[in-house]
Amino acid sequence: MKSPFEKFYRVWTAQELLDYAFSKASSKTASLPKMLPNLEKVKRKEIKRMENAVTILIEKLSLIIKSVPNLDELPAFYRKLSHLLVDNDELRNALGRINGVIPVLKRLFKQYRRKIGQQINPKQAGLSRTEFFGRCSSVVRQMDSTLHFLEECRVKLHDIPPVDLEIPxxxxxxxxxxxxxxxxxxxxxxxxxxxxxxxxxxxxxxxxxxxxxxxxxxxxxxxxxxxxxxxxxxxxxxxxxxxxxxxxxxxxxxxxxxxxxxxxxxxxxxxxxxxxxxxxxxxxxxxxxxxxxxxxxxxxxxxxxxxxxxxxxxxxxxxxxxxxxxxxxxxxxxxxxxxxxxxxx
Ligand SMILES: Nc1nc2c(ncn2[C@@H]2O[C@H](COP(=O)(O)OP(=O)(O)OP(=O)(O)O)[C@@H](O)[C@H]2O)c(=O)[nH]1
Ligand SMILES: [Mg+2]
Known part of the structure; x- marks a missing residue:
């Protein structure tokens, strides 16, 4: 028997998430046909970087949500203990706020992909990608206190012992x-x-x-x-x-x-x-x-x-x-x- 909170992994701060996503974003480059005009190459490269960053951010945020068990389905002992230690309603709300960021990031990506697609010079495409990173940063940074709260919850819930409810x-x-x-x-x-x-x-x-x-x-x-x-x-x-x-x-x-x-x-x-x-x-x-x-x-x-x-x-x-x-x-x-x-x- 394992504690249902065993897989509640460490929650990163906004800065850690952004640093990771943006540094990884450039590591996977788009494979481009050699004959492609320079402008098109730059556009595709920048779009790929944006896509990488947003994918990583969404993956990391989704992982937080998935790592917390469904509180309503837990046996009474775990559900009540969790409520005593962290307040289940606040925990649910925090997860809801994280979940709400995912479509915002997706929308931003679509918006900037379109924007880059319309650009007519390579420099502008680069600037748009920087602007996109800035917009993502501010969305994720707004979640910083929620991420801190979730990490506090994790620390408290992590030590709940794995009580086997099948034995006396x-x-x-x-x-x-x-x-x-x-x-x-x-x-x-x-x-x-x-x-x-x-x-x-x-x-x-x-x-x-x-x-x-x-x-x-x-x-x-x-x-x-x-x-x-x-x-x-x-x-x-x-x-x-x-x-x-x-x-x-x-x-x-x-x-x-x-x-x-x-x-x-x-x-x-x-x-x-x-x-x-x-x-x-x-x-x-x-x-x-x-x-x-x-x-x-x-x-x-x-x-x-x-x-x-x-x-x-x-x-x-x-x-x-x-x-x-x-x-x-x-x-x-x-x-x-x-x-x-x-x-x-
Ligand atoms: N002489 C003597 N001391 C005991 C006995 N049982 C426990 N102690 C001592 O009593 C003190 C408290 O023991 P704990 O086992 O920590 O008591 P507890 O009830 O778990 O205390 P809390 O966790 O603070 O509620 C310690 O100094 C123990 O060594 C005993 O049978 N005889
Ligand atoms: Mg004791």
Missing amino acids: SVVVAGYPNVGKSTLVGRLSSAKPQVSEYPFTTKQIYLGSYRDEYDSKFFQVIDTPGILDRPMSQRNTIEKQAILALNTIASIILFVFDPTPSSGYEVSKQINLYHEIRENFADDFEIPLKIVINKIDLASDSEIQDLLSQLQLSESEVTFINAKDGKNVEDLINYLLEFMKEQLHP
């Missing part, structure tokens, strides 16, 4: 700094960035779990931390985590840090847990497993305090130390059992 996804979620990425690194092939600072993970990150036969069993999705606050106040980073929960989770691992080490109060983590439980697990019937991390640091009273606030017993949650891997094997076995039941209920 374990989405790891929770407050910032609780050890989600450390756990994802243990559960899967992913090597996500881990640090003691919150919001280290800024986008959805993907790893896959493979059994000993190296067949892909399930994928593990690392998400950015989410804060306990109204949805309208959440930023794009947090919203990506919500989107993963909303669109691709087969099962949610909600990670708690019962210690003060994450820098966030347990009560806030519990509020977030209830929100996710109600909005995703309950409403969409997505199973949710509570994982209590950092048991190497946690005191008994911190753990008991968390369990009593959750009104759960020890047997209903999984305790791990993601840093050293303690009990992670049990969690993997739990997930494998879960996947088997999902595949062969």
Whole structure:
């Protein structure tokens, strides 16, 4: 499975497009019969140069349009993530503006081909071709901000991971700094960035779990931390985590840090847990497993305090130390059992 944005290639600036098109324009010359009068030779040569330039410009602009997938046909995960990162309407409009330039360039070419055809001296033909290049330049330059915008979109969309929507996804979620990425690194092939600072993970990150036969069993999705606050106040980073929960989770691992080490109060983590439980697990019937991390640091009273606030017993949650891997094997076995039941209920 590949990300649909994989073929969204680097978008050139107006200047780069023009430099390339005009320098290439002279490299392919028209093949001319020897007996042709000089004026006719010059005219044909200049028309060929114009044709080369306009063909290259149109090819390059068309390539941008073709390299962006049809947003309306994308699976919800990709479509919504793209909208979150770049605004799909603005992206569509920008592509529409690029598309609108193509007939303008074609018309200009026809106009100048006619003009050169009517010229009666070679110098004039050369001047007309220069004028044509000038007109093309100003049309393409008007697109410069649109081209810059498209390049910004490409940079943002390029990192969307190639989530395989055909296999189950374990989405790891929770407050910032609780050890989600450390756990994802243990559960899967992913090597996500881990640090003691919150919001280290800024986008959805993907790893896959493979059994000993190296067949892909399930994928593990690392998400950015989410804060306990109204949805309208959440930023794009947090919203990506919500989107993963909303669109691709087969099962949610909600990670708690019962210690003060994450820098966030347990009560806030519990509020977030209830929100996710109600909005995703309950409403969409997505199973949710509570994982209590950092048991190497946690005191008994911190753990008991968390369990009593959750009104759960020890047997209903999984305790791990993601840093050293303690009990992670049990969690993997739990997930494998879960996947088997999902595949062969
Ligand atoms: N002692 C201890 N430290 C841990 C454990 N798990 C993670 N950490 C540490 O906690 C810090 C945060 O870990 P991350 O895995 O980056 O946390 P995260 O939830 O992905 O954080 P964000 O991406 O910022 O939301 C790092 O310094 C980890 O080394 C654990 O089980 N025990
Ligand atoms: Mg992280």
